[in-house]
Amino acid sequence: MQARTLYSILLFGGLGFLCGCDRLPGKPKEEDRWKPPSEIKDFALLFNTNCRGCHSNGQTLSASISMNNPPYLAVVPKEVMHKTIETGIPGTQMPTYSDKAGGSLTEEQVNILVEGIYNWAKGHEAPTDNLPPYSAALGDAERGKAVFAQACASCHGSGGEGTKxxxxxxxxxxxxxVSDQYLRTVVIVGRPELGMPGFREYVPGKPMTGEEISDVVSWLASRREGPAPGQSAKTAEIAPKTQPSTPNE
Amino acid sequence: MSAKDRPITSSLVNIAMWVERRLHLVKIWKATAGHPIPKSSASWFYTFGSMTLLCFTIQILTGILLALVYVPSANEAYRSLLFLNYQQELGWFLRAMHYWGSNCMVVIVFFHMTQVFLWGAYKHPRELTWISGVVLLFLTLALSFTGQVMRFDSDAYWGIGIGAAISGRIPIIGAQVVNLLLGGPIIGSDTLSRFFALHVFVLPGAVIALVSLHLRLVLLKGINEYPTPGIQVHKGTYWRNYEEMLHKDGMPFVPNGIGKDLVANGVLLLVMVALAVFVGPKGPEIPADPAQVISEAKPDYPFLWLLSAAALLPNGSEVILFFVVPLIAVILLIGLPFFSNVGEKHYSRRPVSILVVMLTYLTIGLLTYAGITGPWSPRMEAWSGTPTKPQFITGRSPVELQGALLLQGKQCRNCHSVGGEGGQRGPDLSAVGARMNQPQLIRQVIQGGGNMPAYGNTLTPQEVNALVSYLVSLRPINTIPALNPAIPEKAERVSSGEPTKGAKTGG
Structure with a gap:
């Protein structure tokens, strides 16, 4: 009789264990279910799988500009960021992401990325006084050489060749x-995480003006051999000396 | 028993006796379950056969239940598995039991064959029992393979692809075999139907037929006695001695000899339920879609050793692995009872048999381990999702940082890790600048080599320069770049970059 009771407990207990409990470790969990990449709507996951290889989220370093970067976000217009993610930057390592242009992200996912990136700056907005325009025509290379000598030579050498x-x-x-726009953006916002300050700090007490930035970019561009990224040699010859309002990598 | 019950009982007895007089069930029972076995055979080592049968029975039962829901069509199969996993009450448990039942069956068939081999049970007069067992091993593996195809996820898709690629190499009839298996030259809508038919009709039918033959032979030729060192098998005397042994020292399998089998099968059942409950079913993983490149397709456990063997063998030796080795294995397995028909049975007097078992288990075990742990596929998302660690960023010049971007953008990270993160198909690049000098790196990038493709056509000279500048900078602090032994001073001069840290660079 005792044995029968034991068997009954084991049998019904076991069945109850299997039927009633939704927390059995082997039961597949909804979050482990494979989802098509187009269904991912979580900003952090989208950023970490698509952008994090080159752009930091502010927690560590990255080879290209960090996106969790209020001074950078204060300079770059949102629509430029959107377009950059959508179509990439020809000739650079920034690829196309929009599915309309051959990438893998939907319009909604691109919007989530843009909003998420700009949300990083909320509450930490960088000062906008004296902020030079994001994009502008190239300036005078000769003047740019002098600006470089004054603002950049202490680190990059008088001729830009670098110091020890x-x-x-x-x-x-x-x-x-790198595109001219990339050079301009880096001159404006610097790479503070790597020790390069922004336009306000190259010369103490004297922020670099928009014109000076255009000049120094012009001088750097004049040192380039061959076309800028995304340009053919012929296009480069006839192209007006303006910076495209495409974005930086 | 009350008086009222008596007429019913006696009616039931009458019906049973009526059936018995026509079917002679008692006689059949005595001749099968009650067949005499040597007392020494009631051993724990002799329980693997019945355990295999338990696995197969569970596979049949769970398979029938799965077939009530599963839709064997390329469009519906994946969805029906999701339904079983997430909607059908205990559907996941059913899948898990079928999956673990399959893995257990393969493992226990191996144990069973090992025991039969070491205990010399394949020798005279049980040659055909062994041969039918060998065929059952192949059928079990075929069931396992076709079963993984039923998931119709990326593992299944690439598994079929590899299976078809192997079949396509069969001389003369390769293309026809592929056509027959896939229902066309490539994996298509007919492929799953064909594998379904194999998995649920052809192969189980063949197993039932072969198991019947196998059990019939066990009954006819008897269970092998527990071998004693020094006692030889002689064709002329073995059967007479065996019958004498049964007469003097035998007992019916049921009820006297079945105890250990029942316990072993009970334990196995508990193990299978535990695996199902605690580990759960496998997949389905990424759907069977070749456009989904981010997949690390691997076969189920029974074929992992084959995956690593195929991946590790030198290029060009596929024919040996897929045709010559299996042919030799089949000849050896089927021919075993003829090569070694008489003589000693006990493993202690057959050291070669122990060596063979050890080598086989070591080979399959190590290859399976390599199959589980080995980085067999590139990490296709590493280029965009694996950041570079700070120590490989700080102190780099603008051009080296562009090189770091190229390492990501050109998807080098999918195969090469830096600081242990990234793909592992190629060598880790954390200290490549100390191993290879600038010209060597340029040559490797442009021309490829080893398993690395050539990138000369996809990189501009400036990109190669930037990339190599960065690679040269990847070396431990305070070490110089790798030198060219022929012209060390020149190599030192042309190698750019220092593995500096914290310098103001940017750009």
Whole structure:
């Protein structure tokens, strides 16, 4: 009789265990279910899988500009960011992401990325006084050389060739891989996380003006051999000396 | 028993006796379940056969229940598995039991064959029992393979692809075999139907037929006695001695000899239920869609050793792995009772048999381990989702940072890790600048080599320069770039970059 009771407990207990309990470790969980990439709507997941390889989320460093970067976000218009993610930047390592242009992200996902990136700056907005325009025509290269000598030479060397332990800014390979707009954006916002300050701090007490920035970018662009990224040699020859309002990588 | 019950009982007895007089069930029972076995055979080592049968029975039962929901069509199969996993009450448990039942069956068939081999049970007069067992092993593996195809996810898709690629190499009839298996030259809508037919009709039918033959032979030729070292098998005397042994020292399998089998099967059932409850079913993973490149397709456990063997063998030796080795294995397995028909049975007098078992288990075990842990596929999302660690960013010049971007953008990280993160198909690049000098790196990038493709056509000279500048900078602090031994001073001069940290660079 005792044995029968034991068997009954084991049998019904076991069945109850299987039927009633939704927390059995082997039961597949909804969150583990595979979802098509187009169904991912979580900003952090989208950023970490698509952008994080090159752009920091502010927690660590990255080879390209950090996106969790209020001074940068204060300079770059939202629509430019949107377009950059959508279509990429030809000739650089920034690929196309929109499914309309051959990428893998839907319009909704691109919007989630843009909103999420700009949300990082909320509550930490950078000062906008004296802020130079995001995009502008190239300036005067000769004047730019003088500006460079004054504002940049202490780290990058008088001719831009670099100083010991600090990188050159006129390396031919480097200049052929970055657009004029990228140079302009980096001059404006710097790479503070890597020790390069922004336009306000190159010369203490004297923020660099928009004109000076255009000039120094013009001088850097003049040191480039061959076309800028995304331009053919012929286009480069006839192109007006303006910076496209496409974005930086 | 009350008086009222008596007429019913006696009616039931009458019906039973009527059936018995026509079917002679008692006689059949005595001849099968009650067949005499040597007392020494009631051993724990002799329980693997019945355990295999339990696995197969569970597979049949769970398979029938799964078939009530599963839709064997390329469009519906995946969805029906999701229904079982997430909507059908205990559907996930059913899938898990079928999955773990399959894995357990393969493992226990191996144990069963190992025991039969080491205990010399394949020798005279049980040659055909062994041969039918060998065929059952192949059928079990075929069931396992076709079963994984039923999931119709990326594992299944690429599994079929590899299976078809192997079949396509069969001389002369390769293309026809592929056509027959896939229902066309490529995986299409007919493929799943064909594998379904194999999995639920052809193969189980063949197993039932072969198991019947196998059990019939066990009954006819008897269970192998527990071997004693020094006692030889002689064709002329074995059967007479065996019958004498049964006469003097035998007992009916049921009820006297079945105890250990029942316990072992009970334990196995508990293990299978535990695996199902605690580990759960497998997949379905990413759907069977070749456009979904972010998948690390791997076969189920029974074929992982084959995956790593195929991946590790040198290029060009596929024919040996897929045709010569299996042919030799089949000849050896089927021919075993003829090569070694008489003589000693006990493993302690057959050291070669122990060596063979050890080598087989080591080979399959290590290859399976490599199959589980090995980085067999590139990490296709590493280029966009795996950041570079700070120590590989700080102190780099603008051009080196562009090189770091190229390492991501050109998807080098999918195969190469830096600081242990990224793909592992190629070598880790954390200290590549100390191993290879600038010209060597340029050559490797442009021309490829080893398993690495050539990137000369996809990179501009400036991109190569930037990339190599960055690679040269990847080396431990305070080490110089790798030198060219022929012209060390020149190599030192042309190698750019220092593995500096914290310098003001940017750009």
């Amino acid at each position: 332990g600090k990188g050159g800014a006129v390396d031919k390979a480097y200049l052929s891989l």
